[in-house]
Amino acid sequence: MPVIARVARPSQLSETVSKTIEKWILDGVMAPGVKLPTEKTLSAEFGVSRAVVREAISRLKAEGYVASRQGAGAFVEARPGQNSFRLADAVDPAGPAATAHIFELRYIVETAAAALAASRRSDQDLVQMREALLRMRYAVSERTDGTQADDDFHVAIAAATGNPALLRFIRFVGHQFFASRVPTWNAEGHAAGRAEAAQAEHERMFEAIAARDGVAAREAARIHMVEAARRIGIDTDHWEPAPRAPWEEEALP
Amino acid sequence: MPVIARVARPSQLSETVSKTIEKWILDGVMAPGVKLPTEKTLSAEFGVSRAVVREAISRLKAEGYVASRQGAGAFVEARPGQNSFRLADAVDPAGPAATAHIFELRYIVETAAAALAASRRSDQDLVQMREALLRMRYAVSERTDGTQADDDFHVAIAAATGNPALLRFIRFVGHQFFASRVPTWNAEGHAAGRAEAAQAEHERMFEAIAARDGVAAREAARIHMVEAARRIGIDTDHWEPAPRAPWEEEALP
């Protein structure tokens, strides 16, 4: 089951039109600042009604590709499409490595966040983490669903960095794997000890952050990410042997 | 006369409607999977025509909030708004620390990318980097604009990681600072030696990646990011003292 939301096929006319114009812009056919054809012209070109063209342009405006001024026309934005980041067009959802690639991105930011959280956390941040941790511990002992607490724990760490941009991004990337956390917390996951294992990794992260030990926090997060990837069947061999500092290989013996 | 209060600036009716519905979804008034009112109902509620409602829904579809099926209706997506990441609503652009926060995010991914590139680069990737590097060297000696080559160099490193998601994200974050690279490459930047300094940092990154030395590549990238932040006036003291491995402090003496 693919983790990434599949992009719907353009069965709607307005979507085909918007995708076509988007391609024009991305391919540089229409440079930033350039005025694109009038709605009447476009409707004639595509052989559709003006309403369809308007809906297509509405999409493009929402995605930051164009901006229009009444009476003047529609113009290509200065940084078309660069005001938002969508994983759907960053990777081919059908590709077998797509999930691994996105998980690697998550790995990068989560390990960094853990390290930052260790040095910047407030006591209040720690309360948030402990609260989520307790809920997870309870879920482990009661063999119930702990996905929400799991999510909250990671968000609490991101929040402790004091960087709202980082928080938002971790939230974003984490949500891509929301469904993938289920195999850890369902009945089979409990039986196989996956929930318990995840919990132990979380505890180590918490302890390192509480102790303001950035190095240990990073390493604990790294281990957690690698194990989490393994639990949901992602081949970590491909990104695991990334160059790493000696301490990362030997820490926490 | 529109029923809704014109609270914000949206001069366009369709934008007002889409923002209102977006707020409904974000506030949990409409849970995922719920069918939202029919276009006819909405047009009556808002006191606008059905065309306006359709354009508003078109925006919401583009942003991943809703999906519609002909004959059935429009439904709130499972993870509304979580399929795209916008820095605009991640940080308050007016906040003085916003730039620093986003740069820190860039710092995190670029240093990781440099390390990954060192272990995964192909010879072809190296050619791309060297080409951009030569163009920058030329720009330094001729005191011309090297922003494009600068951008290309970083993109080439990201591409060498073999991770399209990471590439796309680095491209996205990097573009946020496109304007900020100018002070390095304009006349004053050349005179102050900023262009030359940046070039030296780039060269070190390249050499480390060419030598497949991930540790050195990460350190070179870290230095470059810190210096780049300093050049555009970002206070690095806040995120510089992040916990770091010993090797990162001592490498490249």
Place this chain on the structure above:
DNA sequence: TAGCAAAAGTTGTCAGACAAGCAGATTAAT
């Protein structure tokens, strides 16, 4: 009760019209 066909409802598309605003050409005033 089960199956099926008609009907009602909803989204997708089309056509035409008018209002609101913009840009260049024309005209008037100095």
Place this chain on the structure above:
DNA sequence: ATTAATCTGCTTGTCTGACAACTTTTGCTA
């Protein structure tokens, strides 16, 4: 001749009504 005001198309924004494509419900029949 230069400048200011006005005029005139053109473009986007909105409205209305209609029909097609499709889904869901209803109601009838076997």
